[in-house]
Amino acid sequence: MAIKILLILIILLSRYACGLNRFNVSFYKQEQRYHIFIWILIVLMAAFRGVNVGADTIGYLSDYRVLPSMSFDDIAYRYEGYLGYFYTSKLFSLIGMPHWVWFGFVEALYAIALAKLISRYSQDKLFSVLVFVTIGLFSFSLAGMKQVLSMSLVIFAFLAFIDKKYFRTIALFIYAYTCHPTSLVFLGVIPIYLLRNKSYYTIALLAVLSLIVTNSYLFLSSMVSLLGNEHFESYLDYDNTYSSTTLYFYILVTLIISIGFKAYLKQDKENFRFIFGLSLVVIALQTLSGISPNMFRLALYYAPFLMFLIPNSCKNMPANFRNIIQPVVIAILVLYYLYTGRNTPFTFFY
Numbered sequence: 001m002a003i004k005i006l007l008i009l010i011i012l013l014s015r016y017a018c019g020l021n022r023f024n025v026s027f028y029k030q031e032q033r034y035h036i037f038i039w040i041l042i043v044l045m046a047a048f049r050g051v052n053v054g055a056d057t058i059g060y061l062s063d064y065r066v067l068p069s070m071s072f073d074d075i076a077y078r079y080e081g082y083l084g085y086f087y088t089s090k091l092f093s094l095i096g097m098p099h100w101v102w103f104g105f106v107e108a109l110y111a112i113a114l115a116k117l118i119s120r121y122s123q124d125k126l127f128s129v130l131v132f133v134t135i136g137l138f139s140f141s142l143a144g145m146k147q148v149l150s151m152s153l154v155i156f157a158f159l160a161f162i163d164k165k166y167f168r169t170i171a172l173f174i175y176a177y178t179c180h181p182t183s184l185v186f187l188g189v190i191p192i193y194l195l196r197n198k199s200y201y202t203i204a205l206l207a208v209l210s211l212i213v214t215n216s217y218l219f220l221s222s223m224v225s226l227l228g229n230e231h232f233e234s235y236l237d238y239d240n241t242y243s244s245t246t247l248y249f250y251i252l253v254t255l256i257i258s259i260g261f262k263a264y265l266k267q268d269k270e271n272f273r274f275i276f277g278l279s280l281v282v283i284a285l286q287t288l289s290g291i292s293p294n295m296f297r298l299a300l301y302y303a304p305f306l307m308f309l310i311p312n313s314c315k316n317m318p319a320n321f322r323n324i325i326q327p328v329v330i331a332i333l334v335l336y337y338l339y340t341g342r343n344t345p346f347t348f349f350y
Helices: 001-019 027-047 059-068 070-077 083-094 100-122 125-134 136-142 146-161 166-179 181-195 203-212 216-228 230-236 245-268 269-290 293-315 321-341
Strands: none
Touching: 001 027, 001 125, 001 230, 001 321, 059 083, 059 100, 070 146, 083 100, 083 146, 083 166, 100 125, 100 136, 100 146, 100 293, 125 136, 125 216, 125 230, 125 293, 125 321, 136 146, 136 293, 146 166, 146 181, 166 181, 181 203, 181 269, 203 269, 245 269, 245 293, 245 321, 269 293, 269 321, 293 321
């Protein structure tokens, strides 16, 4: 727990130090330096984490150690459905890289993808990194490496799409799919982006999300059929034992920051509509966890956009509201992070 608290303090102190110079011309350079420094720190933590940090870390470590003795055909038979991840991992093992290099590479790819998103959409970079850590994205990145590699690639694919580099977009989406088939769910970001300025955007989005929530089992079964992998049939097993804490947390934070929506919409209408729409997707997909606990994995593809909705909404609040609401939001984020991670202490493998 001490390491987690220390990471939070470093982010908050870095943001405070930048805030002291917010009217100085060097503010943005200083913010970028701290931004890069904290991502490097996060990558190092992921690289050198202990085997008990992250539910599947010990499994990934075991897989990595046996890959040198396996042929590519052996890998294709044993790890069908995740070949993009394991073939890439195989290349690292072939040149004798220790496991921490591979772990660090996967986290670094995710960090670079998110840093690029932050640079494009965030009005408060360090607040965005704080959101990444506290809403569970950092914790999941230590546990679900196959999906994390896939999530990194689809973010790069989306960035390529908005830059009109369509061949790269297609190639990255295909690569992401070979790492983890759930990447298909992120294809929804494309129509949302293309329709964000249409007059019917909000109505259409709410209608689709309502259908997903009210016809959740049909959506799940269609998704599993599309994935075409027996492993995902477990998603159809009804299980209501999963805690709704994360769903309530998302809803609570969204309601609190809604004070800043009007000003954010006025200041940057196009991006607000897009980011808010994707944040609603996060909540809609998270509701499906009430049927199958594994469904929280789908919400994680869209969760990075909360890294922009929360800071940008706070940034655009009137000063008298921001001075009260922003500390409250930060306190809720930190308490949620510490509460959900109270039974999983962070350790290093050495």
